[in-house]
Amino acid sequence: MASLNLLPLAIDLVLALTLLWLAWRALSSPDLFRAVVLFIALGLVLGLVWVRLDAVDIALAEIALGAGVTGALLLAALAKLQSAEAETADASTEQEGDWQGCSQALAEPDAKSKPTLTASATMDATGSAMPIALRILLALLLLVPLAGLGWVVWQLWLPAPGLTDLVAARLEASGVAHPVTAVLLNFRGYDTLLELAVLLLALLGVWSLSSAPHLGDEEQEPALAALSRLLAPLMILVAAYLVWVGAHAPGGAFQAGSVLGAAGVLLRLSGWRVPPRATGWPLRLVLVLGVVVFACMGLVVMAFGQPLLGYPPGWAKPALLAIELAATLSIGAILAALFIGGRP
Amino acid sequence: MLISLSAFFLVAGAVFFLAGTLGLLRFPDVYTRLHALTKADNLGLGLMVLGLMLQAESLAAAGKLLFIWLLLLAASATAGQLVASWAQGKGIAPWRR
Amino acid sequence: MTSVLVFALAGVGLIVLGFYALLVQRHLLRKVLAFNVISSGIFLLLAGLARRAPGAEPDPVPQAMVLTGIVVAVAATALALAMIQALRAATGRTWLGDDGDEE
Amino acid sequence: MPMPLSGAEWAAALVFVPLLAALACFLVPRAANWLGLLAATLILFATLGLVRGLLGDGPLRVAVGAWAAPLGIDLVADGLSAVLLLMTALVGLGVSAFAPAYFAEHSEQRRWFWPLWLLLWTALNGLYLAADLFNLYVMLELLGLSAAALTALSGSATALNAAMRYLFVSLLGSAAYLLGVALLYHGYGTVDMVLLGERLEAGAVASAALLAMVAGLLLKTALWPFHFWLAPAHGSAPAPVSALLSALVIKASFYLLLRLWLALFSGLAGLLPTLLPELLGLLGAAAILWGSVQALRQRRLKLLIAYSTVAQVGYLFLAFPLTGVQAGEIAWRAVLYLALAHGLAKAAMFLSAGGLLRFAGHDRIADLDRAAQRLPLTLTAFVLGGVSIMGLPPSGGFIGKWLLLEAAFTQGRWGLALVVLVGGILAAGYVFKVIGYAFTATKIAQEGEAVPLAMQWSALLLAFGAILLGFAAPWFWPLLEVGAPFAAPLAEIGTEAIAEVGAVSEAAP
Structure with missing residues (x-):
């Protein structure tokens, strides 16, 4: 019996030590590409840890956002930095691993980067x-x-009074059946609205820094293009499913949005472009849609004698669904735009 | 009976994963390592999915598991092709004894 | 229940490790990695301890907070990476320079 | 006249008007100037509405959504938040009036300035209204990211370097703060400030949370020796952004620190809560001396003003040892007055520096070449701002310093009083350095470019505000008294709400 009880603990110990080891290796590896890959691995193991902690929502978000999107952003940034470095014709300081060029293959040489100070550029080691x-x-x-x-x-260590019971007591009135979604969208919806604003803000910041689109203008791989055509509609379906399932099980707008964003990235990499006439205000409208719908919904209810972001009884469910759909679209668009980098 | 069959598939899958990992670590060049990754690991995952499908609560859950495997097949094939064509473009010659 | 403690302590380890790397490492991309490790450690602490109560459902409030935190961390990472690239294009450096009186 | 809207609605407007305006500016960049100015006017109007409501009905506490704390998020407004909101609205309007003319020549920068600045404003207003520690974290991140993006707006190498460092500092600060929030939630089961104030007990958890949060917020407030990032960032950003960063953004993290101290930690027994105020006071004194001396040494105008901010941040922390555990209200009032006066004066100084920069094409102090004669309005704005920074009567800065001295004398803290006086003298030194060069001609006469009147007047009006603040004290005290933020813990504001929540949580299981 005792051994049965000890087994999960042993697994958890191994997981925890793996986390620390991966983090240490990722932060100390002399090769930047290896560091990034180890960091992505850290995110994946962290996803396992969240499952062990009964936090499936976080596990999904960690793998999609923490490992997936962050990892993709890191790799893209690294490829651009290193191709700029290669252009200055310095001996590369980073050890070229076998796999390193994969990331370079993803990106065109950054033609806009100026010829730069060189002696110091390679000093990093x-x-x-x-x-x-x-x-x-x-x-x-x-x-x-x-x-x-x-x-x-x-x-x-001593269990403290959490809010589990209070959430359970009010779950009925929240409009969704899954506690985490209820907290995220209803009980603490104000935070989530502002979090969407933070995501949009990051895109504004990125666009204010760079003007040229960077990624995905290189020649296409036929296999990747074929896979993208196969996967993109599927991913849109999965995103829709994740939104829908979020009402009563782990899932929701952020997880769905990151799947949608990944679909956008894949399409972009396989050569698809947003039509030029849609890159102006229609694209911007999609980007802000989540915040706009959330904020307007929150304000409109005030006209009906409800508090800010307080949905009238019975209206919570459709209101939250509308918010989630709009948020998913915006999150997907913002994440894809963040990955592509330059503004259209 | 079902449980032991399931366990058999799971263990068999794990063996293939182990073999694939060993190949990844021990094989001499990028092309052979791709073989280890795509072939052995895909088969290993397939066996594991089979083992888990036997334990699945419903047909829908079993279908989802199968679907995951199919997706992974497509993705790993594409990824393998991308890596190999990158290596070829870079002029890395296949390993010969 | 002890597993929770294990993970919470691992979270503490990640925070301190990340902080050390943030101070010691020079390359800005590594600093971004370090910041993400710190965040992960804090999230592990925040949502890991939500599982403390034995046998009960985990507390959904910290879980929702961590979801928010993950999104915020992604946003911050994206901005930081774009800034590194802009800095690289403008100065050729991928680390912070001394900027007392430079004109 | 009956109030058209309730306090809760004014509070909602303060967050949502800048948020929606930011989105509108992003959607329709061509109309951004007008949208921004409209939003700034509306925000001032809403702030006045809220202030009126506070003076009439007392402190405000409303739940967002149908859920009161601890399940939901509460918004609070008392005297402390109201005066900071008011300062934000005034400075924000001034900067918004300055920006169109300033950015007229940089349309690309203007396009991003408006949405970023309005999101920054959202974060500031939201932060002053928040009572929920995690909500405050989100606001801090919104604030930090938008401030870093704004710093990088000019795209120069110096600005990018400074913005990068600022971003990391800001992220590290928020992370430390979040660590504190995590500990407090798991220690006491809520992130609502009022409830936490009631439940908090001295112990390892509270001490660790206090240390993490204070360290993070000091980093963001740039108290010496955490000031290393401030001068490059504030010195290299576009002038209106510098004004925002120096006048407003620094104050937000200071406000949060002050609020946490008052609501949560000041009442705790133990070694840490008694030692910390003394330490903060010492660091403040060091900041005053170090920042002032650095400002004197600068050769570029914007860096001089930035180092002056390092010094002025120091004053804000002098109150901690003066009040300590026994709440001496005078010192808090003094510090708040100083914060307000500094906000208006420093915004005026940075905006006039922007005017001078436009006029001369550079901001080297030694080459200002008769700017005083040729640009009298802008120079007046700078001088008036400087008067308040020095603490000369009848400015707002004078009232603040006078009260601070009074508090120091009554408690026999001669050392602190001396620092205040020396800091004033040093400030006079660096302000007169600029004025002197502005009156004299350089050897090679320089052509000046025309500076739009909107830029000149917005700076001047803000400077007048800093001076007029000296006369506004009688009107100011009753507002600050609303909710008695310095006398009693925040808890007394919403006792009814808490009773209600208590009943619910008892009923829940």
Whole structure:
């Protein structure tokens, strides 16, 4: 019996140690490409950890956003940085791994980057600014917060009053049957609205920094194009399913949005373009749709004597569905646009 | 009976995964490593899916599992093709004894 | 229940590891990685401990918070990466320079 | 006259008007100037509406959605939030009036300035109204990302470098803050400030949360020695953005720190809560001296003003040791007055620096070449702002410093009083340095470009505001008293709401 109880704990211990090891390797690897790949692996293992912790929603989001989108963004950025570096005709400081060029193959050489200061451009190497003694000192100093935080977590061992019961008591009135979705869209909907605004803000920031579209203008691989044509409609279907299922099971707008975004990226990579006449205000409208629908819905109810973002009884369900659909579209479009980089 | 059959497939799948991983680590060049990844791992996953389908609660769940496998087949084939064609473009010659 | 503690402590480890790397590493892309590791550690702490109560459903409120946090982290990462590329294009550097009086 | 809208509706407008306006500016870039100005006017109007409501009905506490805390998110407004909202609205309107003329020559920058700035404004207003710690985290991120993107707007190498560093600092600060939130939630089962204030007990959890949150927010507020990122960022951003960063963004994280301290931590017993105020006071004093000396040494106008901000941030922290655990209200009022005066004055100074930059094409102090004679309005704005920064009567800065000195004297803290005086003298030094060069001719006479009147007047009006603040004290105290933010914990505002929630949570299981 005891061994049966110990087995899950042993698995969890291995998972936790894997997490720490991957994080350490990702942060200390001298090869940037390897670091990014290890970081993506970290995200995937983290996804497993979330499943172990009964947080399936987070697991989905972690794998789609934390590992998937972040990983894709990192790889794309790395490819652009390194192709710019190759252009300055310096000896590359990064060790060329077998797989490294894969990321380069994804991106065209960044023609816009200026010829640059070169002597210093390659100085990075394994890239620490600090002498080793200082680093050791810092590591020793960091043992204090490590021990302190560990001690505090140990203190938190005793179960504290959470909000589980309160959420369960009000779930009926929230318009959805899945507690996490209820918290996200109804109980703490104000946070989620602003979070959508943060995502949009990131795109505004990215577009304010660069003007040229960067990615996906290279020659296409026929196999990739074929797969994209096969997968894109499927992914749209999966996104729709995730929105729908979010009402009563793990899933929802953010997970669905990232699937939609991935579909957009695939289509882009296989040569599809947003038609030029749609890149102006129609595209911008899609990008802001989620925030607009959410915000307007929240304000309109005030005219009916409800509080801000407080849906009248019986109206919560359709309202939340409309918000989720609009948010999914916008999240998908924003994520794809973030990956592509330059504004149209 | 069903359980033991399922367990058999799961273990067999794990063996193929192990073999694929071993190949990834030990094979000499990118093309042979692709073989290890795509062939052995796809088969391993297929066996695991088969084992899990036997335990599935409903036909729909079993169908979903099968679907995942099919998707993975398409994706790994494409990925393998992309990597190989990149390597070829880079002028990496296939390994010869 | 002990697993929760294991993961929460792993979260603490990730936070401290990431913080160390953020200070020590010079390449901006590595700093972005370090920031993401810190965030993951905090999320692990926040939503991991939600599973503390034995036998009960995990607390959905911190889970929703972590979902929000993940999206915010992705947004921040995207902005940071774009900024690195712009900095690279303008200066040829992929790390922070001293900028006292440079004109 | 009956109020057209309730307090809750004014509060909603304060967040949603800038949010929707930002989206509209993004959708229709051509109309952005008008949309932005319209939004700024509406926000000022809504702020006045909220202030009126607060003066009439007392502090505001409303739930977002049909769910009160701890399940939902609450918005609160009391005197403390109201004065900061008011400052934000005034400075925001001033900068919004300045921006169209400033960006007329950079249409690409203008296109992104408006949506980013309005999102920044959303975050500021939302932050001053929030009572929920996690909601505050989202606001902090919205604030930090938009501020970093705005800093990089000019696209120059210096600006990008500064923006990059600013972004990392900002992200690290929010992460530390979130760590504190995580600990508090799991320690006490809520992220609502009022409920937490009631439940919080001295112990490892509270201490760790306090340390993490204070460290994160100090980093964002740029208190010495965390000031390293401020001067490059504020010095290299476009002038209207510098004004926003120095006048408003710094204040937001300071406000949050102050609010957390007042609502949660000041009442805690233990070593940490007694030592921390002293430490903050020491760092503040160091910031005043260091920042002022650095400002004196600068050769470029915008960097001088930026280092002056480093010094002025120091004053805000002098109140912590003065009040400590025994709430001495005078010091808090003094600090708040200083924050407001600094907001208006510093915005005026950065905007006039933008005018001078347009006029001369550079901001080297030594080459200002008779700017005073040729650009009198802008120079007046700079001088008036400087008067408030120095703390000369009758400016708002004078009232703040006077109160601070009074608090220091009554508690016998001569050292702090001395720092305040020395800081004032140093400030006079760096302000007069600029004025002196602006009156004298350089050897090679320089042509000046015309500066649009909108740019000149918006700076001047903000500077007048900083001076007039000195006369506004009698009107100002009653507003600050609403909800007695310094006397009692926030808890007393919403006792009814809490009773209601308590009943629910008892009924729930």
